Amino acid sequence: MTSVTLVNGSKWGERRYLAGAIVALVLIVLPTLNRELPVFGTGADWLAYPMHIMVLIMIWSLAYTSWSLMGRFGLVSLGHGAFMGIGAYGTALLWNYAGLTPWIGIPISLALVAAVAFIVGYPCFRFRIVGHYFALVTLALSEIVRQVIMATRDYTGGSLGFTPTPYGDGFSLYALQFSDRTVFYYVALASWAFGLWIWWRVDRSMDRFALEAISEDEDASAAAGIWVTREKLKITILSAVMTGFAGILYMQYQQFISPDTVSGIAISLQIVFAVVAGGIYVMFGPTVGAIITILLAESLRVAIGVSMVGLDTTIYGILLVLFIIFLPKGVLGGILDWLSRRKAG
Amino acid sequence: MSGAILTVEALTKRFGGFTAVDKVSFTVGEGEILGLIGPNGSGKSTIFNMIAGSLQPTAGSIVFQGRELAGLVPNRICALGVGRTFQIPRPFRKLTILENIAVAGYFGQGGHVSRKEAWATAERSLDMVGLDYEAGAEVGSLGAAGLKKLELARALATNPRLLLADESLGGLDQSEMDQAAAMLERIRRETGITIIWVEHIMGVLMRVVDRVMVLDHGEKISEGLPSEVAHDKRVIEVYLGSDAEAVQANV
Incomplete structure (x- = not known):
């Protein structure tokens, strides 16, 4: 009886909001804690590493959430690594070679991302390239962008990676370079929250109904007045631009990018895996996916070191198969389903 | 008939060497219910799909409220005021x-x-x-x-101003068929919508529609009041056959 009351109706809803508010407060207050507390004995900044991991989680959560905007409607893109790469490399190249501040470079790069999304998306949607074929076309995009980065290695550094030119003393609003991790922590936190807000807005829009309808039956959708090509393009461009922005954040934070970290098929697949693992149909699913994948990669790195290159990818692969078979709604989706079943009876 | 809402001229659709619809012309008046009947494969649905934009005509024109529909995409045609249903529901x-x-x-x-x-x-x-x-x-x-x-x-x-009802009452029992027919009649009465009703079971349809057009092998073989069409020799020959008397008794 008690357990039923605990998770029942409005109480459960209230609890959810309360939990959300507490998490938000903790995330906001965290960096203001005393860094010199001898928590782990050394007296060094004990928060530096957890905050680094959290910034990474938030940036990748933004990318994953962006992908799920379209992925949840059956628009499975394997090209999102390309959008990250175009955003990151675009902004960094404009900074190094044209001296353009990221404040101008970011909008230019995002416009380029939108243009590429349009150029790839329009013919696909106009000529009904859906399902596996759409995934294949976008997969090619991932590889093309990686190849372009490699081919222009005189400018991009190819597989050796690329470093934006440092500016000033490491704290510059003009260059968006901050050696102090706290600033970036808040930037990442705000961006992640913004990504979730967009997800929520899409979820409550009429476009969501249109996209659900399109994912089931394009002819019937068109007969009901839905402009199928335009609806798909809208969500694809939104998703691509947000993913590009996540790439830019990653570049500005790490001050180093390489084709392996922000573009190419591996990143595209990592995005899909993380979202499937976390939960593709729920708002915080991609975030849970980011937590799982990044903690997994970090633990493997700490436990095994770099002696077994590719081990994390192998484990991802095995987990992906297991998730698709046993937990198709992902970790969070599965938990929420279980809770609502308990609530119902 | 108070002015045509839809004028179809020499509408033709060929799939490779097969002519599914061959130079069919007809008009539908504002507020009318036109029955479109014919055996399976006679081109009813093809005409429908061409009006709704899901198929492009090989030749001919479809003018709806003074606008050419041929070449427009389905959602555009829907926005102009043509609604359609699918023979097999697609929810x-x-x-x-x-x-x-x-x-x-x-x-x-x-x-x-x-x-x-x-x-x-x-x-x-x-x-x-x-x-x-x-x-x-x-x-x-x-x-x-x-x-x-x-x-x-x-x-x-x-x-919609024009409703394309691909009703196909095949899966329904007699009382459900009567209900469906009564519903179309009521919709027309309450909203003034013009309706083209495609069907291959003739009985129910004949009681409700104002005019009937009969297709066979992509060609129009008869058009007129239900009572005229039910007695048309060619219609009886290719379509009604032994059901002719039952249908005639109904109209």
Whole structure:
């Protein structure tokens, strides 16, 4: 009886909001804690590493959430690594070679991302390239962008990676370079929250109904007045631009990018895996996916070191198969389903 | 007949060497119910799909309220005021019953519609077809007759001036067929919508429609009042056969 009351109706809803508010407060207050507390004995900044991991989680959560905007409607893109790469490399190249501040470079790069999304998306949607074929076309995009980065290695550094030119003393609003991790922590936190807000807005829009309808039956959708090509393009461009922005954040934070970290098929697949693992149909699913994948990669790195290159990818692969078979709604989706079943009876 | 809402001229559709529709011309008057009948494969659905834009005509023209429809995409034709149903209902199963209709009310009316209006339109359309549903009910809870109604309500929510009803009452029993026929009649009476009704079971249709057009092998073989068509020699020969007397008794 008690357990039923605990998770029942409005109480459960209230609890959810309360939990959300507490998490938000903790995330906001965290960096203001005393860094010199001898928590782990050394007296060094004990928060530096957890905050680094959290910034990474938030940036990748933004990318994953962006992908799920379209992925949840059956628009499975394997090209999102390309959008990250175009955003990151675009902004960094404009900074190094044209001296353009990221404040101008970011909008230019995002416009380029939108243009590429349009150029790839329009013919696909106009000529009904859906399902596996759409995934294949976008997969090619991932590889093309990686190849372009490699081919222009005189400018991009190819597989050796690329470093934006440092500016000033490491704290510059003009260059968006901050050696102090706290600033970036808040930037990442705000961006992640913004990504979730967009997800929520899409979820409550009429476009969501249109996209659900399109994912089931394009002819019937068109007969009901839905402009199928335009609806798909809208969500694809939104998703691509947000993913590009996540790439830019990653570049500005790490001050180093390489084709392996922000573009190419591996990143595209990592995005899909993380979202499937976390939960593709729920708002915080991609975030849970980011937590799982990044903690997994970090633990493997700490436990095994770099002696077994590719081990994390192998484990991802095995987990992906297991998730698709046993937990198709992902970790969070599965938990929420279980809770609502308990609530119902 | 008070002015034509739709004028079809020499409409032709060829699939490779096969001519599915061969130079068919007809007009539909404002507020009329035109029955379109013929055996399976006679080109009824092909004509329908060409008017609705899901197939492009090989030749000929389709003028709706003074505008050429040939070459336009389906959602554009829907926005101009042509609603359609599918022979086999094609509901959106991931949406609730009400959402199924509201999405058509929002996107299909050919102009900006607020969410509130879209939902009001959806409720009106469901009322009009007499579909009982509970708030949040899933499409999966509907039977064959319910799905037909849902299909019709979705077309009505786009606020059409011309309704293309691919009714095919085949899966329904006699009382459901009568209900469906009565419903189309009522919709016309209440909204003044012009209706083209495609069907291959003739009995029920003949009582409701104003005029009938009969197709065979992609050609128009007869057109006129139901009573005239039911006695047309060619129609009896290719289509009615031994059912002729039953149909004639009905009109």
